[in-house]
Amino acid sequence: MALDEIKIGGLGASRRRVEDNRFIRGKGNYIDDIALPGMLHMEILRSPLAHARIRSIDVSAAWAVPGVRMVLTGDMLAARNLAWMPTLSYDTQAVLATDKVRFQGQEVACVVADDPYIAKDGCEAIVVDYEPLPPIVNPTQATAPGAPLIRDDKTGQDSNVVFDWEVGDRDGTDRAFAQADVVSTIEMHYPRSHPSPIETCGSIADFNRATSKLTVYMTTQAPHIIRAAVALVAELPEHMIRIVSPDLGGGFGNKVPVYPGYVVSILASILLECPVKWIEDKSGNLISTGFGRDIYLKGEMALRNDGRILGVRMHTDSDHGAFFSDAQPSKFKIGLMHSAFSCYDIPAAHLTAQGVYTNKAPGGVAYRCSFRVTEAMYFQERMVQAAASDLGMDQAEFRRINLVRDDDFPHRTPWGFLTDSGQYGKCLDLGLEAIGYEDFLRQKEEARQRGRLLGIGISTMTEPLGAGNSREYDILGIKMFDSAELKVHMTGKALLRTGAKTQGQGHETTWAQIVAHELGIPAEDVLVEEGDTDTAPFGMGTYASRSTPVAGAAVAMVSRKIRAKARKIAAHLLEVSEEDVEWELGRFSVRGAPDRGVTIQECAIAAYSNMPDGMEPGLENNAYYDPPNLTWPFACYIATVEVDPETGVWDVLRVVAVDDCGVRINPMIVEGQIMGGLTEAYAMANMQFITFDEDGNCIGSNYMDYLLPTAWETPGFELHEVVTPCPHHPIGAKGIGECATVGGPAAFVNAVIDAIGDSGVRNIDMPLLPDRVHEAITQGHDVSGAPPVRSEP
Amino acid sequence: MYPSRFRYEAPSTVAEAVAMLAAVDGEAKILAGGQSLIPMMKLRFAAPAMIVDINGIGGLDYHRADPDGTYRIGALCRHADLEKSATLADAQPTIAAAAPVVADPLVRTRGTLVGSVCHADPQGDWASVMVSLEGAIVAQGPNGHRSIQVADLIDGPFQTVLAPDEIAVEAVVPAARGVRAGGYLKLERRVGDFATVGVAVSVEMSGGSVARAGIGLTGVGPATINASDAAAALVGTVLDADAVDAAAQLAAEAAQPRSDHRGSADYKRHVVATFVRRIGAQIQRSEQEAA
Numbered sequence A: 001m002a003l004d005e006i007k008i009g010g011l012g013a014s015r016r017r018v019e020d021n022r023f024i025r026g027k028g029n030y031i032d033d034i035a036l037p038g039m040l041h042m043e044i045l046r047s048p049l050a051h052a053r054i055r056s057i058d059v060s061a062a063w064a065v066p067g068v069r070m071v072l073t074g075d076m077l078a079a080r081n082l083a084w085m086p087t088l089s090y091d092t093q094a095v096l097a098t099d100k101v102r103f104q105g106q107e108v109a110c111v112v113a114d115d116p117y118i119a120k121d122g123c124e125a126i127v128v129d130y131e132p133l134p135p136i137v138n139p140t141q142a143t144a145p146g147a148p149l150i151r152d153d154k155t156g157q158d159s160n161v162v163f164d165w166e167v168g169d170r171d172g173t174d175r176a177f178a179q180a181d182v183v184s185t186i187e188m189h190y191p192r193s194h195p196s197p198i199e200t201c202g203s204i205a206d207f208n209r210a211t212s213k214l215t216v217y218m219t220t221q222a223p224h225i226i227r228a229a230v231a232l233v234a235e236l237p238e239h240m241i242r243i244v245s246p247d248l249g250g251g252f253g254n255k256v257p258v259y260p261g262y263v264v265s266i267l268a269s270i271l272l273e274c275p276v277k278w279i280e281d282k283s284g285n286l287i288s289t290g291f292g293r294d295i296y297l298k299g300e301m302a303l304r305n306d307g308r309i310l311g312v313r314m315h316t317d318s319d320h321g322a323f324f325s326d327a328q329p330s331k332f333k334i335g336l337m338h339s340a341f342s343c344y345d346i347p348a349a350h351l352t353a354q355g356v357y358t359n360k361a362p363g364g365v366a367y368r369c370s371f372r373v374t375e376a377m378y379f380q381e382r383m384v385q386a387a388a389s390d391l392g393m394d395q396a397e398f399r400r401i402n403l404v405r406d407d408d409f410p411h412r413t414p415w416g417f418l419t420d421s422g423q424y425g426k427c428l429d430l431g432l433e434a435i436g437y438e439d440f441l442r443q444k445e446e447a448r449q450r451g452r453l454l455g456i457g458i459s460t461m462t463e464p465l466g467a468g469n470s471r472e473y474d475i476l477g478i479k480m481f482d483s484a485e486l487k488v489h490m491t492g493k494a495l496l497r498t499g500a501k502t503q504g505q506g507h508e509t510t511w512a513q514i515v516a517h518e519l520g521i522p523a524e525d526v527l528v529e530e531g532d533t534d535t536a537p538f539g540m541g542t543y544a545s546r547s548t549p550v551a552g553a554a555v556a557m558v559s560r561k562i563r564a565k566a567r568k569i570a571a572h573l574l575e576v577s578e579e580d581v582e583w584e585l586g587r588f589s590v591r592g593a594p595d596r597g598v599t600i601q602e603c604a605i606a607a608y609s610n611m612p613d614g615m616e617p618g619l620e621n622n623a624y625y626d627p628p629n630l631t632w633p634f635a636c637y638i639a640t641v642e643v644d645p646e647t648g649v650w651d652v653l654r655v656v657a658v659d660d661c662g663v664r665i666n667p668m669i670v671e672g673q674i675m676g677g678l679t680e681a682y683a684m685a686n687m688q689f690i691t692f693d694e695d696g697n698c699i700g701s702n703y704m705d706y707l708l709p710t711a712w713e714t715p716g717f718e719l720h721e722v723v724t725p726c727p728h729h730p731i732g733a734k735g736i737g738e739c740a741t742v743g744g745p746a747a748f749v750n751a752v753i754d755a756i757g758d759s760g761v762r763n764i765d766m767p768l769l770p771d772r773v774h775e776a777i778t779q780g781h782d783v784s785g786a787p788p789v790r791s792e793p
Numbered sequence B: 001m002y003p004s005r006f007r008y009e010a011p012s013t014v015a016e017a018v019a020m021l022a023a024v025d026g027e028a029k030i031l032a033g034g035q036s037l038i039p040m041m042k043l044r045f046a047a048p049a050m051i052v053d054i055n056g057i058g059g060l061d062y063h064r065a066d067p068d069g070t071y072r073i074g075a076l077c078r079h080a081d082l083e084k085s086a087t088l089a090d091a092q093p094t095i096a097a098a099a100p101v102v103a104d105p106l107v108r109t110r111g112t113l114v115g116s117v118c119h120a121d122p123q124g125d126w127a128s129v130m131v132s133l134e135g136a137i138v139a140q141g142p143n144g145h146r147s148i149q150v151a152d153l154i155d156g157p158f159q160t161v162l163a164p165d166e167i168a169v170e171a172v173v174p175a176a177r178g179v180r181a182g183g184y185l186k187l188e189r190r191v192g193d194f195a196t197v198g199v200a201v202s203v204e205m206s207g208g209s210v211a212r213a214g215i216g217l218t219g220v221g222p223a224t225i226n227a228s229d230a231a232a233a234l235v236g237t238v239l240d241a242d243a244v245d246a247a248a249q250l251a252a253e254a255a256q257p258r259s260d261h262r263g264s265a266d267y268k269r270h271v272v273a274t275f276v277r278r279i280g281a282q283i284q285r286s287e288q289e290a291a
């Protein structure tokens, strides 16, 4: 009898997360839990100014603090050619400032001491003489004539422009606009936010002079990329570098880049010949490490009176901060912005993008999304709402007219992606039914008669998740495949390692379920390990929802290789030819004689004790997986809100989410990912942003100003599912970790705009602070741009 | 997040604590709930040479009414004690309204009302509540006790007139000249957020009209604001809509908000007026229900 797949924790089992057992017992092993003998502690001195020339740095008093072992400055690093490091986007970033500081919070010096208190005392004793320069805090200032040049360190850089980029069919789009009955335009800003994982960044560098081996424990989502980067930057032999990413307290894209703290801790360990620990504090994390978003849009849609979209034009101005250190595929300068409108059937589209340097922290990381997809889908769904209202058409109906139909796959998107599957209309209808669309519209009208403002917002989108394929996706030239290695032990228990790196996604649970599905080995018999470059196979790490689409596929593929070998062993044990062996979950049997069989565990022991003549012993293998395409999950998010017209405060009434991420491996984990994503979406719409005053001071450098929602104010979510398997993924799964963060914000904003629709307001930029909503209602105008920090006497 | 070096003392009596403060002459800080002091020290905005932890001093955790109606809140009475109090809602409606919206549940289990008032954060909720109630702080120093009106205690952002060797041992709300009513409304974006705007309104009703009124404003000035003109506009009225409206306008004028990332100055003024009106209407409604 075949095994019950759910009972063994296979595909579709809502198995409890095995990693949580240690986390909730306080037995996790995070970077700050690790202590090595003789370890010293490093602290970073940061710039208080956004833009200033460094006249001098006096470190003598810091050296004099008892317990201080080393003080490092940019000059010291420059002498070793380490003052600058390459970024993931072919730019350079200062490790410790030499010439100028270019953002508030920039790393200026480091102090290594016996304990972190002394290191901090040492930092306070350093005297830096700054000559302030005018700061630039937005793209308009950056491109104004006569703007001060931020990157005067770069030869040939004579403006603050990082790139000008375009994609799409300019002429075809112009023609579409010439034929339009209505052209809908809108301008928006997606504010700067920060992934703000609960655990900050940190590293412990441990250089052993005797073995010449460098071990670095590091909070990284991509340990193998880091190993390569360290080998290149520090000119150390790659086999003598071991990067260990321990338990991570969240990443959200923040732990993809290389940060100065990592680099300096490594240098300090090499110079001091002892382990050096650096743990960033919360403010340091918020003001200096990879931010997300900060991008302006000019959007235009060419529309026909019957509701068809004929063409789309987008122009983005993105603010990258002082160094272009976005983490994204090298081919696409503004990430996958051109994946916007992929769920709609649109003949022509054109995108132009300009990126600029400003005196703000660098980053541009994919904060819980695939490379700017969050911005793309937000802009898309806000433009769609504005277009529908310009046409005087119902929101849902306008979407239904333009969504790609089920029989239209594979579908070439206006910017050239190939979507392969989905049931968009079905998801939309399910969402509308769940929220009670028609009823709500009636309620809304009744409420309006009584002076109450109710609104409903819809967001429908498909997004490209799971880079690469290797034809199109690489980071610094390294192709974006991933890997898995499976060792089935003699007793049928197994060890699985992948090139991904879990940081809350539950890989230790999910990967074991894929093995259980493919091999019938109970999930609890599979130990999953990731993050140690000495043991894990080479992979590109975890971000951009790529783990299940790529590493997860590799897990299925390596399991199948194991099964193929086990089949040969089974034939040998059953004394029949391989063709006469049949597979059912966990067991091979003889065709026509199902009672005669061997289990996968029996094959495992035979692989070490009774293998057929000429067969290599053992039951181990690996797989490198290069996906043929991205995966394209679809989502329909609908929110209803009530706005208080007197204060501009808005409350969420209901949130309905319909997600189609293909086959769900562990439905509970999938639902957790959706709820987490919706929480971040709500946060973005409501409160979560980092802004700067005109002096370049970061407003949002602590959790009093940078607000993350708690369980208290986060609304409840009603989840629904549609399953359209991915046609090319070995088990039909699509990415899901980021759908809700990507698609969610527009649902909330569309709902608030809908609620105040009578005022004629088409846009309020996020976050929808009560103040801004109130201004829109009472003044009847759009409230746009980065939330201003007006300084008054 | 590593504070500078400091000495730590944990006296067991107020007298001992006062002696310790006096001995170091301004270099020491009292540690009550620690929910403001410790963050400041970790950020190195404060670097006291000595911490005098008063948590080991017995008998300071009370909140109670004297027979004459005077209400006393001890220096170690936590926000959570007030939030969960069985007797507070009837005796002190404004305090009861504020207790659940101060900070978040974790902070409330440690933070103290007296500590909050002494901290004199313009965004602290308790000082406005106490100002609206004409509350006072009783301070104990080397020369004994003195009572200071909260409205006089605070003389700037994070500044009080307490001497370096004085400890606030309790907060006192005088007995009412009628039936107390009141409320506290706070605009915050999430639990634990400091007030964008907070408004405390306290009234004492006698024979259907207002015998005494107080209005305190949080987060809309360099220090807690005592909107005494606005409060005066309520006295002698029956809290009718016109009177409340007049008070609301005066309260908005008394506010001195700054535009910042929480909202513009105009908006904050508007919210002050809106909240005065809302609390007025709330009191009106419950008066009518009672009648």
Ligand SMILES: Cc1cc2nc3c(=O)[nH]c(=O)nc-3n(C[C@H](O)[C@H](O)[C@H](O)COP(=O)(O)OP(=O)(O)OC[C@H]3O[C@@H](n4cnc5c(N)ncnc54)[C@H](O)[C@@H]3O)c2cc1C
Pocket: B029, B030, B031, B032, B033, B034, B035, B036, B037, B038, B039, B075, B101, B102, B103, B104, B107, B110, B111, B112, B113, B114, B115, B116, B117, B118, B119, B123, B124, B125, B126, B162, B166, B167, B168, B169, B192, B193, B194, B195
């Ligand atoms: C995350 C967070 C959110 C918060 N949100 C809010 C909020 O929304 N609203 C709000 O009002 N507060 C808020 N607070 C502050 C909190 O309410 C504090 O508890 C309160 O402000 C100070 O009380 P404490 O007992 O913790 O004082 P401590 O931190 O111990 O002391 C504060 C200051 O007062 C002095 N002091 C304390 N007690 C005495 C005394 N008896 N005599 C003389 N001096 C004394 C101390 O020396 C110190 O200078 C928040 C705090 C945190 C950490």
